[in-house]
Amino acid sequence: MKKSIFVAFIVSLGGFLFGFDAGIISGVMSYAGPEFNLNDFQTGWVVSSPSFTAMFAMLISGRLSDIIGRKKLLILAAFLYVLSIILSAFTINYEMLYIARMIGGIAFGIALVIAPTYIAEISLAESRGKLVSIQQLNIVLGFFAAFLSNYYFNYLHTSGQTSFLTEENVWRWMLGIVLIPSIVYYILLFFVPESPRWLFTQKRDFEAQKVLVAMHGSEKAGIETKNILESLSEEKQSTEKVQLKDLFKPALKFVFTVGLVIGVLQQITGINAIYFYATSIFKQTGIGNNASFSSGVLLSFITVVFTIVAMFLIDKMGRRPLLLIGVAGIAISMALCAYGFKEAKYQLTKQEISKFDISIQNKLIPIADKVYENDIAFKNEMKTLLGDQTYAKNEGIILENATEMNAVLVLIGVMGFIGCFAFSLGPVMWVLLSELFPNRYRGLAIGVIGFVNSFASWVVQQVFPWELSNLGNALTFLIFGTIALIGFIILLKILPETKGKSLEQIETDFVK
Numbered sequence: 015m016k017k018s019i020f021v022a023f024i025v026s027l028g029g030f031l032f033g034f035d036a037g038i039i040s041g042v043m044s045y046a047g048p049e050f051n052l053n054d055f056q057t058g059w060v061v062s063s064p065s066f067t068a069m070f071a072m073l074i075s076g077r078l079s080d081i082i083g084r085k086k087l088l089i090l091a092a093f094l095y096v097l098s099i100i101l102s103a104f105t106i107n108y109e110m111l112y113i114a115r116m117i118g119g120i121a122f123g124i125a126l127v128i129a130p131t132y133i134a135e136i137s138l139a140e141s142r143g144k145l146v147s148i149q150q151l152n153i154v155l156g157f158f159a160a161f162l163s164n165y166y167f168n169y170l171h172t173s174g175q176t177s178f179l180t181e182e183n184v185w186r187w188m189l190g191i192v193l194i195p196s197i198v199y200y201i202l203l204f205f206v207p208e209s210p211r212w213l214f215t216q217k218r219d220f221e222a223q224k225v226l227v228a229m230h231g232s233e234k235a236g237i238e239t240k241n242i243l244e245s246l247s248e249e250k251q252s253t254e255k256v257q258l259k260d261l262f263k264p265a266l267k268f269v270f271t272v273g274l275v276i277g278v279l280q281q282i283t284g285i286n287a288i289y290f291y292a293t294s295i296f297k298q299t300g301i302g303n304n305a306s307f308s309s310g311v312l313l314s315f316i317t318v319v320f321t322i323v324a325m326f327l328i329d330k331m332g333r334r335p336l337l338l339i340g341v342a343g344i345a346i347s348m349a350l351c352a353y354g355f356k357e358a359k360y361q362l363t364k365q366e367i368s369k370f371d372i373s374i375q376n377k378l379i380p381i382a383d384k385v386y387e388n389d390i391a392f393k394n395e396m397k398t399l400l401g402d403q404t405y406a407k408n409e410g411i412i413l414e415n416a417t418e419m420n421a422v423l424v425l426i427g428v429m430g431f432i433g434c435f436a437f438s439l440g441p442v443m444w445v446l447l448s449e450l451f452p453n454r455y456r457g458l459a460i461g462v463i464g465f466v467n468s469f470a471s472w473v474v475q476q477v478f479p480w481e482l483s484n485l486g487n488a489l490t491f492l493i494f495g496t497i498a499l500i501g502f503i504i505l506l507k508i509l510p511e512t513k514g515k516s517l518e519q520i521e522t523d524f525v526k
Contacts, residue, residue, distance in 0.1 A: 018145060018229050021206050022133045025088060026149035027199040028125025031095050033156020034192050035064065035118060037314060040292045041164030041307060045185035048407040050108045054479040061290050062475035063112045064119030065468050071123025072464030076131070076457030083216075084132040084209045087124055092200035094121035096193065103190035126444075127464045131456060134448035135211040136229055138238070139516040143328040143445050147321070150441035154321045156195075157289060158314035163191055164293070165307040172304060211453060214242050241516060245453055256458055269450040269524050270459065272508055276337070276446060277463040279501040280439045281470035283344055284494035287478040288313075288428060297410045298355070298389065298487055299424050300417025306410060309425065316429050320436035332513035333442050340438020341502045347434060348495030350427030355487035358419035360392035361385045366415040374400060374408065390486045392416065427491075443467075449512045452521045 039061055047057050079087045098118030105111040130146050137145045167188050171179040179187065210229075213222035222242075226235035261270050288295065292313055296306035328336060364382045367375050377399045386392035396405045396412060405412070451459040481490040512520050 018136060018138075018141065019148070021136060021229070022145045022148045023152070024199075024202045024206050025132050026129045026152045027195070027202065028088065028091055028095070028121070028129055029149045029152035030156040030159075031192065031196055031199060032122045032126060033153040033158075034160045034195065035115075035122070035156075036286065036289045037157040037160025037292075037310070038164060038188050038192060039115075040290055040294065040310065041161075041168060042185040042188050043291075044168075044293055044410075045181060046111065048403055049182060049185075050111075051403045051406075052108060053402070054483055055476075056108060058476040058479045060108070060112050060115065062472045063116045064122055065286070065472035065475055067116040067119035068123030068126070069465045069468030069472060071120045072127045072468050073461050075124045075127045076459070076461030076464075079128050079131070080212070080215070080457045083212055084128050084135075085203065085206060087128055088132070089200070089203045091121040091124035091128070092196065092203055094118065094124075095196040096200060099189065099193045099196055103186050103193070105186075123464065123468060127460050130444040130448045131460055132209050135209040136207075136225070138230060138234060139514060139519075140329065142449065143333070143513070144325050146445045146448050147325045147328055147441040149444055150436075151318070151321050151325060154314065154317040154436060154440070158311070158318050159195075160192075161292070161307075161310035161314040164188055165311050167191075168304065168307045210238075211242055214246055215453075242453075245521070256454055258458070258462065260455065261459055261462060265525055266451070266455065266459075268508075268510075270463075272510065273447055273450055273459065273463045274466060275501070275504055275508065276439070276443045277467040278470050279341070279497075279505075280443045281467055281474055283341075283435075283439070283498045283501065284348070284431075284474060284478075284491075285435050285439070286471050287474050287494075288431060290475055291478055294482075295428065296425075297413055298417075298482070299421040300413045300415075300419065301421055301425075313429060313432055316433050317436045317440075320433045321441060324437035324441045327437070328442065328445060329513060332511050333446055334509050334511045337438045337442050337505060337509060338502065340434045340442075341498055341505060343434030344431055344439075345495050345498035345502060347427045347430035348491050348498060350430065351424050352488045352492035352495060354420050354424035354427060355389065355491065358389065358417060358487075359385055359387060360389065360413075360416045361418065362412075362416045369415065370408070370411070374404070388486055388488075389482075390484070393483065446512065449515075449520050450524065452525055 043057060043061065046052075046060070050056075052060065075087060094117055098114050098121065101114035101117065102111060105114055126149075129149050133146050133149065134142055167179065167184055170176050171181075171184045207225045207228070208221070210222040210225040213219070213225065223235060223239055226238050229235070230238065260266070292310045293306045296309045301309065324336060361384065362378060362382060364379075367378045367382055370378065381395060381399070386395070393405070400408070447460050447463060448456075478490070481493075485493075510524060515523065
């Protein structure tokens with residue numbers, strides 16, 4: 015068991031890097047966005063471009079891993095991580111930044127699909143849920159490390175304790191620090207074995223048995239070998255090559271529908287809008303720039319705690335209860351955020367305006383004491399008076415002085431959302447995807463659902479800045495909450511339970 019945990023942790027370090035990148039970019043854009051004077055579309059594209067390339071990587075990585083093996087593909091992903099970070103940290107313009115991040119997206123797509131597949135294939139039924147959940151644990155540990163790192167660099171810069179960090183280079187250091195875990199991941203992958211199930215498909219039975227014995231001991235390895243060979247023997251009875259259209263066969267209709275619903279729901283409820291734009295969202299509550307960075311640390315800490323809770327409960331309570339409770343909690347949390355922002359008002363008094371630089375003061379005097387009923391009207395007025403770039407650079411301090419709202423209510427909503435996601439849709443989706451599909455179809459099915467999942471993620475990240483600017487904070491969060499409510503109703507009707515079942519038993523029960 016210890017060997018399995020160790021190997022699972024190494025393989026899922028790609029998830030740590032994904033989380034690190036996602037958390038880092040929320041702080042990076044607070045500096046890089048104004049520096050390159052990015053508009054809403056460009057901001058959305060820099061943030062979402064990794065998800066755009068990840069969805070194509072997810073589509074092909076399952077099939078590619080069936081050909082060359084899980085381990086080799088993960089090593090390639092680790093190399094691409096390293097390349098992406100170097101190019102991002104030394105970027106000279108908007109185009110270079112998003113291209114570098116797109117390279118990282120290819121690595122994300124490969125790792126997020128192949129790691130849970132690999133872990134499921136080295137795990138025993140009684141521990142599979144916990145081991146596959148290590149992927150999600152690593153993702154949230156990456157978020158935590160990123161928000162902590164962002165907070166530290168932002169603090170060093172704003173406090174004036176160091177001279178080498180400037181407005182122009184602090185975000186480069188935020189990005190560059192990711193190089194350290196990227197290199198560690200690349201090196202450690204050379205010390206993990208190949209997937210035993212894949213080795214059996216390649217007629218390398220001796221190597222496969224050797225891996226299973228090293229993982230689980232001779233007795234359990236013998237049982238696993240028997241189950242795997244029986245499953246592969248049944249698959250050989252069909253000599254046809256697996257194709258995309260096969261996923262729509264009546265026999266796979268149920269499990270593919272379940273996987274697709276969960277894959278879409280995980281992203282369309284707004285998780286990556288919260289993670290990737292966390293600093294910006296907290297600024298909208300008026301708590302200020304520094305407090306926004308520190309709130310990100312709290313957010314990521316809650317994610318880690320509830321992911322660990324999920325790891326202890328997933329093989330005891332089961333997949334279905336965790337998902338249903340979590341999705342219901344997400345709907346309620348988003349409704350709280352929507353209500354908090356709906357009640358907000360915005361006003362800059364002459365005293366508050368006097369706190370800004372003299373160049374900004376002169377432009378804001380005409381709207382002193384004017385009350386704005388919603389964030390759209392206020393921000394549009396600010397952009398008109400100050401210009402987009404000046405407002406972007408000073409948004410934190412302007413909103414801190416102008417916003418009158420129950421910031422605690424919104425923070426509770428955001429933290430509640432994160433906690434509910436962390437013990438449900440976060441880890442449970444990847445566990446279910448690694449379990450539901452027969453060995454023959456698993457690589458293709460997870461790749462297709464991963465593609466759809468990443469596409470939904472890309473759309474949410476790309477559109478989110480536009481939503482905040484044009485729909486406003488309240489309506490944006492209400493949309494996420496409504497989607498979660500609809501998802502809960504659908505899952506209540508179709509979601510199966512796979513707790514404690516072997517992959518072969520799940521195939522017998524759900525693949526008709």
